[in-house]
Amino acid sequence: MALLDVKKLKIYYYTLSGIVKAVDNVTFSLEKGEVLGLAGESGCGKSTLGYGLIGLIPPPGRVAGGSIVLDGKELTKLSSEELRKVRWNEISMIFQGAMNALNPVYTVGFQLAEPLIIHKGFTKREALERAAELLEAVGLHRNMVRRYPHELSGGQKQRVVIAMSLILNPKLVIADEPTTALDVVVQAQIMNLFKKIKNEYRLSIIFITHDLSLIAEIADRVAIMYAGKIVEIGSSEQVFNNPYHPYTKGLLNSIPRIRHKEKITWIPGVPPDLRAPPPGCRFHPRCPYAMDVCRREEPEMKAVEPGHYVACWLY
Numbered sequence: 001m002a003l004l005d006v007k008k009l010k011i012y013y014y015t016l017s018g019i020v021k022a023v024d025n026v027t028f029s030l031e032k033g034e035v036l037g038l039a040g041e042s043g044c045g046k047s048t049l050g051y052g053l054i055g056l057i058p059p060p061g062r063v064a065g066g067s068i069v070l071d072g073k074e075l076t077k078l079s080s081e082e083l084r085k086v087r088w089n090e091i092s093m094i095f096q097g098a099m100n101a102l103n104p105v106y107t108v109g110f111q112l113a114e115p116l117i118i119h120k121g122f123t124k125r126e127a128l129e130r131a132a133e134l135l136e137a138v139g140l141h142r143n144m145v146r147r148y149p150h151e152l153s154g155g156q157k158q159r160v161v162i163a164m165s166l167i168l169n170p171k172l173v174i175a176d177e178p179t180t181a182l183d184v185v186v187q188a189q190i191m192n193l194f195k196k197i198k199n200e201y202r203l204s205i206i207f208i209t210h211d212l213s214l215i216a217e218i219a220d221r222v223a224i225m226y227a228g229k230i231v232e233i234g235s236s237e238q239v240f241n242n243p244y245h246p247y248t249k250g251l252l253n254s255i256p257r258i259r260h261k262e263k264i265t266w267i268p269g270v271p272p273d274l275r276a277p278p279p280g281c282r283f284h285p286r287c288p289y290a291m292d293v294c295r296r297e298e299p300e301m302k303a304v305e306p307g308h309y310v311a312c313w314l315y
């Protein structure tokens with residue numbers, strides 16, 4: 001049985017100017033110990049999907065339909081109190097922007113120890129000891145428990161935030177753009193840390209990013225999102241070596257390659273307004289292969305090879 005099973009999930013924002021269908025009929029699953037990379041342009045619903053999985057959609061948004069089953073438990077039916085127990089214990093999140101994710105008035109140790117005291121009944125001494133151990137596990141000195149966030153570099157803060165996501169030993173971590181705002185050297189160190197914790201903790205990770213090269217480094221499978229929908233999903237090898245969806249091809253063609261002299265191409269236009277997405281295939285106004293049927297009818301997900309699914313009328 002999959003660790004996470006998401007079926008026909010809809011997350012809508014009910015605004016005064018209309019309903020924003022940020023995540024619309026999204027279906028995917030995740031095995032134990034698997035890393036799923038979630039990619040797409042900004043505004044395609046990746047972060048909303050991550051927040052929805054952990055039950056943190058701010059009003060006026062809410063889960064409007066579908067199901068999220070984590071280890072046999074239907075999360076969309078839980079009360080906020082029940083969900084609070086699942087959050088961090090079973091599923092945790094690394095939020096975008098580590099620079100602002102820590103409370104500036106508390107020490108790192110206090111912020112790491114607090115959930116252990118509240119959720120697991122640890123004494124303060126035990127919790128601080130566990131916090132120090134975890135800091136070592138993410139490559140920091142255990143004495144960092146005494147430091148305040150302003151005393152840390154960007155990379156150190158990101159490591160603390162990663163340690164925080166692991167503090168209650170969750171089964172699934174959602175990492176939302178965890179390397180944004182870090183320089184390339186620190187980014188590479190953080191990616192190595194993700195690989196290490198994935199293996200050591202046998203974690204399942206949903207790695208959200210617009211940077212496909214990061215996904216290629218870490219993900220077992222890749223899901224490409226466009227305008228609130230998953231348009232292609234498959235193993236990293238399948239999606240990177242043999243992409244089918246024109247949007248996926250466009251994203252891959254826009255990655256600069258040092259060794260090749262080909263011109264970088266880009267996808268013309270911008271993602272649609274999700275209050276009134278185009279009918280049929282939502283990518284049709286930007287797709288060079290659009291046909292009449294694409295403007296009228298939405299394509300269903302179809303298997304193009306074992307484990308590789310695409311929503312496109314070309315296949």
Ligand code: SF4
Pocket residue numbers: 245246247281282283284287288289290291294299311312313314
């Ligand atoms: Fe392009 Fe049509 Fe495929 Fe959409 S369904 S990606 S418009 S070919």
